[in-house]
Amino acid sequence: MKEEGQVKEIPAKKEQFSEWYTAVVLKAELADYAPVRGCMVIRPYGYALWENMQARLDARFKATGHLNAYFPALIPESFLKKEAEHVQGFSPQVAWVTRGGDSELTEPLALRPTSEAIINYMYARWVKSYRDLPVLINQWCNIFRWEKTTRLFLRTLEFLWQEGHTLHRTQEEAQEETRRILNIYVDFVENDLAVPVIAGKKPESEKFPGALATYSIEALMPDGQALQAGTSHNLGQNFSRAFDIRYLDEDNTEKHPWGTSWGVSSRLIGAVIMTHGDDRGLFLPPRIAPYQLVIVPILYGKNDAMVLETCQKAKEMLNAFRAKLDDRPQFTAGWKFNEYEMRGVPLRVELGPRDVEKNQAVLVPRDGSGKRTVSLDRLAEEVKNLLEELQNNMLSRARAWVASVTTSATTLEEFKKNLTEKPGFVKVHWCGAQECENRLIDETRTTPRNMPLEEQNTTGRCIICGKETRTLIYYARTY
Amino acid sequence: MKEEGQVKEIPAKKEQFSEWYTAVVLKAELADYAPVRGCMVIRPYGYALWENMQARLDARFKATGHLNAYFPALIPESFLKKEAEHVQGFSPQVAWVTRGGDSELTEPLALRPTSEAIINYMYARWVKSYRDLPVLINQWCNIFRWEKTTRLFLRTLEFLWQEGHTLHRTQEEAQEETRRILNIYVDFVENDLAVPVIAGKKPESEKFPGALATYSIEALMPDGQALQAGTSHNLGQNFSRAFDIRYLDEDNTEKHPWGTSWGVSSRLIGAVIMTHGDDRGLFLPPRIAPYQLVIVPILYGKNDAMVLETCQKAKEMLNAFRAKLDDRPQFTAGWKFNEYEMRGVPLRVELGPRDVEKNQAVLVPRDGSGKRTVSLDRLAEEVKNLLEELQNNMLSRARAWVASVTTSATTLEEFKKNLTEKPGFVKVHWCGAQECENRLIDETRTTPRNMPLEEQNTTGRCIICGKETRTLIYYARTY
Numbered sequence: 001m002k003e004e005g006q007v008k009e010i011p012a013k014k015e016q017f018s019e020w021y022t023a024v025v026l027k028a029e030l031a032d033y034a035p036v037r038g039c040m041v042i043r044p045y046g047y048a049l050w051e052n053m054q055a056r057l058d059a060r061f062k063a064t065g066h067l068n069a070y071f072p073a074l075i076p077e078s079f080l081k082k083e084a085e086h087v088q089g090f091s092p093q094v095a096w097v098t099r100g101g102d103s104e105l106t107e108p109l110a111l112r113p114t115s116e117a118i119i120n121y122m123y124a125r126w127v128k129s130y131r132d133l134p135v136l137i138n139q140w141c142n143i144f145r146w147e148k149t150t151r152l153f154l155r156t157l158e159f160l161w162q163e164g165h166t167l168h169r170t171q172e173e174a175q176e177e178t179r180r181i182l183n184i185y186v187d188f189v190e191n192d193l194a195v196p197v198i199a200g201k202k203p204e205s206e207k208f209p210g211a212l213a214t215y216s217i218e219a220l221m222p223d224g225q226a227l228q229a230g231t232s233h234n235l236g237q238n239f240s241r242a243f244d245i246r247y248l249d250e251d252n253t254e255k256h257p258w259g260t261s262w263g264v265s266s267r268l269i270g271a272v273i274m275t276h277g278d279d280r281g282l283f284l285p286p287r288i289a290p291y292q293l294v295i296v297p298i299l300y301g302k303n304d305a306m307v308l309e310t311c312q313k314a315k316e317m318l319n320a321f322r323a324k325l326d327d328r329p330q331f332t333a334g335w336k337f338n339e340y341e342m343r344g345v346p347l348r349v350e351l352g353p354r355d356v357e358k359n360q361a362v363l364v365p366r367d368g369s370g371k372r373t374v375s376l377d378r379l380a381e382e383v384k385n386l387l388e389e390l391q392n393n394m395l396s397r398a399r400a401w402v403a404s405v406t407t408s409a410t411t412l413e414e415f416k417k418n419l420t421e422k423p424g425f426v427k428v429h430w431c432g433a434q435e436c437e438n439r440l441i442d443e444t445r446t447t448p449r450n451m452p453l454e455e456q457n458t459t460g461r462c463i464i465c466g467k468e469t470r471t472l473i474y475y476a477r478t479y
Numbered sequence: 480m481k482e483e484g485q486v487k488e489i490p491a492k493k494e495q496f497s498e499w500y501t502a503v504v505l506k507a508e509l510a511d512y513a514p515v516r517g518c519m520v521i522r523p524y525g526y527a528l529w530e531n532m533q534a535r536l537d538a539r540f541k542a543t544g545h546l547n548a549y550f551p552a553l554i555p556e557s558f559l560k561k562e563a564e565h566v567q568g569f570s571p572q573v574a575w576v577t578r579g580g581d582s583e584l585t586e587p588l589a590l591r592p593t594s595e596a597i598i599n600y601m602y603a604r605w606v607k608s609y610r611d612l613p614v615l616i617n618q619w620c621n622i623f624r625w626e627k628t629t630r631l632f633l634r635t636l637e638f639l640w641q642e643g644h645t646l647h648r649t650q651e652e653a654q655e656e657t658r659r660i661l662n663i664y665v666d667f668v669e670n671d672l673a674v675p676v677i678a679g680k681k682p683e684s685e686k687f688p689g690a691l692a693t694y695s696i697e698a699l700m701p702d703g704q705a706l707q708a709g710t711s712h713n714l715g716q717n718f719s720r721a722f723d724i725r726y727l728d729e730d731n732t733e734k735h736p737w738g739t740s741w742g743v744s745s746r747l748i749g750a751v752i753m754t755h756g757d758d759r760g761l762f763l764p765p766r767i768a769p770y771q772l773v774i775v776p777i778l779y780g781k782n783d784a785m786v787l788e789t790c791q792k793a794k795e796m797l798n799a800f801r802a803k804l805d806d807r808p809q810f811t812a813g814w815k816f817n818e819y820e821m822r823g824v825p826l827r828v829e830l831g832p833r834d835v836e837k838n839q840a841v842l843v844p845r846d847g848s849g850k851r852t853v854s855l856d857r858l859a860e861e862v863k864n865l866l867e868e869l870q871n872n873m874l875s876r877a878r879a880w881v882a883s884v885t886t887s888a889t890t891l892e893e894f895k896k897n898l899t900e901k902p903g904f905v906k907v908h909w910c911g912a913q914e915c916e917n918r919l920i921d922e923t924r925t926t927p928r929n930m931p932l933e934e935q936n937t938t939g940r941c942i943i944c945g946k947e948t949r950t951l952i953y954y955a956r957t958y
Binding site for chain 2: 032034035036039040041042043044046047048050051067068069070071072073074075076079092093094095096097098099100101102108109111118121122125126131137141142144146157158160330
């Protein structure tokens with residue numbers, strides 16, 4: 001009973017991007033729709049990807065002195081109200097628990113839409129002296145936001161994320177932390193996920209509710225829309241005042257510490273899928289792929305035992321990698337090729353009777369760059385090099401594409417023309433006035449993404465009012 | 480500015496067990512009370528312990544072919560109702576989301592009290608053929624049960640756990656899985672947490688709502704009360720019928736698969752605290768301790784630099800362990816001794832000027848078994864041996880104590896006398912009748928724990944009705 005693949009059913013990425021995305025998520029068994037509107041199930045293959053991402057990001061947090069903890073998911077309504085901007089920003093999106101067991105609650109409890117309120121409340125109990133600072137805590141947890149639309153991984157009512165919440169003695173330290181984390185996010189997303197990002201500061205209108213300043217990393221998806229991939233907020237003293245966190249400083253006076261918060265979520269999985277996938281399905285970066293390679297025996301009914309034995313040996317040689325051997329007899333090699341390409345396994349190792357004879361294996365990278373034959377004696381080394389090469393190429397290719405659809409505009413007409421011809425980032429000079437921003441948003445149906453840290457201080461004229469300015473800002477359509 | 484420890488404030492474990500427990504949890508900064516009644520915060524030190532536990536248990540699940548996934552926390556009311564016993568068992572404990580954003584929900588959503596309903600619903604969509612079996616999925620997540628009383632780690636409205644949910648082709652395979660997991664739990668809890676347990680089958684009255692059979696591991700706490708430390712359920716076809724999960728078998732007929740589910744939770748942290756702690760505070764088993772050892776420099780103001788340098792070297796020699804060097808100048812060595820004993824660090828390494836001169840260090844195990852001086856050349860080896868010895872001794876000591884308070888009874892009088900003189904497990908023969916169980920519970924205010932797998936098939940007489948039986952069962956007071 002040989003079965004054939006379902007790969008052909010994936011719509012073309014170019015023509016039907018949105019349908020392509022959903023088909024890949026479902027067919028690669030990364031996720032599925034849950035019976036509750038807006039909710040998703042992260043299936044084992046998608047969760048293994050998340051676990052690999054989590055491990056690599058968590059290691060970076062720990063290396064910079066952060067500790068994990070766990071705070072309750074239930075937050076009293078009154079807590080959310082303590083920071084004025086914060087409650088305004090989040091209340092339309094909050095899910096409320098109003099009944100417990102058999103009784104109505106006297107105060108409704110919010111399912112955390114983010115945890116600044118509850119965490120800063122606890123910090124007020126824990127922080128007494130300058131010796132207790134900095135507080136560097138992160139948590140991995142589920143988050144709830146009552147979204148109206150649903151896109152698997154990108155926008156769901158419940159999702160997984162990490163949220164860091166720190167306190168510092170000085171404004172400078174808080175700002176350093178905000179930027180340190182932004183750098184960690186850039187490093188993680190670019191080097192592990194191979195997704196290039198623009199790191200910059202958000203304009204006032206796009207700030208986190210309750211923050212002094214918000215920094216973000218912005219990725220660009222193949223349909224030319226931007227995806228906010230992570231944020232790092234300098235909270236100033238807003239939450240430490242709202243929750244009355246005070247510490248006794250060395251000079252014997254009481255002060256409010258300075259806070260930050262920052263997060264990335266499982267939506268990054270969506271960015272990986274969209275950035276690297278193609279018409280054959282998923283393509284996962286080697287550093288985070290659940291399987292970095294799959295070994296497929298090529299069986300002709302002759303010398304099969306020998307081939308299978310060599311496959312086993314190859315798997316042992318490759319035990320430094322996340323390797324899978326698929327020796328199931330009920331599927332053809334061809335079906336397996338399609339299946340693992342669709343599932344985005346970065347590298348395929350083929351072994352047939354002739355290869356065994358010649359003490360060789362055939363390596364087929366997922367990027368379509370062609371087969372290469374290598375000696376079994378050098379298998380582990382060749383695989384290592386090839387996986388590194390693949391990882392680097394994925395980033396380079398994505399970076400080149402983003403560069404190719406990133407344009408500048410000095411007039412509204414140019415802006416609109418760019419956006420039609422090459423949907424992507426459009427960078428403009430901006431005077432900083434809210435009216436100019438509003439006008440640009442209205443006219444173009446884009447939103448400001450961020451002011452890239454690396455591209456400031458060139459002089460230009462505000463695209464709307466023409467005033468001279470040194471501020472450069474990226475705009476794009478967005479998810 | 481030298482500060483002195485707060486260790487003296489911990490109540491005596493023997494006299495005020497409950498107060499001792501809470502004081503240790505709070506002072507060792509494992510957890511804190513959250514502002515919502517019944518909720519807790521797991522602080523970084525407690526969470527690091529949980530992460531170590533999680534990693535070791537998760538490795539066992541993965542080694543036996545289980546995969547992690549993530550299912551939604553929100554479950555429609557109608558789903559819980561599909562399995563009749565299940566809804567009855569859980570509905571008094573459910574927290575309900577009734578409002579999302581600005582609007583009332585048409586159907587209330589339960590915050591998962593356990594995930595059989597939502598997971599088996601998804602399984603019905605995924606499982607089609609016998610080739611899809613077994614399904615071996617686990618999830619690590621938060622769980623909500625509207626408890627009336629609160630004890631940190633032991634009973635809270637929200638807690639962390641893992642829940643495995645599997646499907647199998649045959650009843651035998653499901654039973655094997657149920658027992659395989661029970662064995663994993665025994666291995667994990669005894670060998671990593673050093674908490675001895677009784678593994679056995681629950682009587683009907685204590686079964687999981689919706690299960691054919693429930694197995695549990697039961698630990699005994701120093702106040703003589705039993706703590707259910709983990710459960711593994713054979714669900715039969717109950718959920719696969721309720722959710723209409725069917726697979727096409729090799730014989731071309733449709734069948735319902737056989738299910739299991741199983742879980743342990745963050746309450747295991749409570750068992751660790753109670754089992755090993757003493758009047759000086761916490762005592763953590765080396766395999767799961769956030770810090771396996773702490774290095775404390777003994778400074779006299781002379782040759783301090785040399786001592787500190789040697790401490791740094793010792794830390795490098797011990798990099799195979801989770802080692803902390805506390806060289807903070809503002810605390811005395813004595814304060815640090817107390818602090819890390821209170822926090823349960825299994826081993827202290829002291830280094831003073833004379834030790835440096837003699838190329839030696841002083842090892843002080845947390846169990847009070849006395850100092851030993853070792854050559855720095857053999858430091859890593861001695862530490863390794865000593866940590867293993869400590870781990871083993873913790874289990875042996877706990878096991879000996881449980882044995883010393885485990886008694887048999889053949890009459891109600893004997894049962895009550897045992898319970899007064901040596902509060903602990905009381906084992907009795909039982910005919911299996913519900914009336915006899917009810918009577919025993921009423922008369923003794925204990926509950927049946929389980930029928931230990933290793934102690935069946937000795938003939939005796941039911942403690943209540945006197946009928947001859949081969950069933951032995953453990954009773955105890957319980958949390």
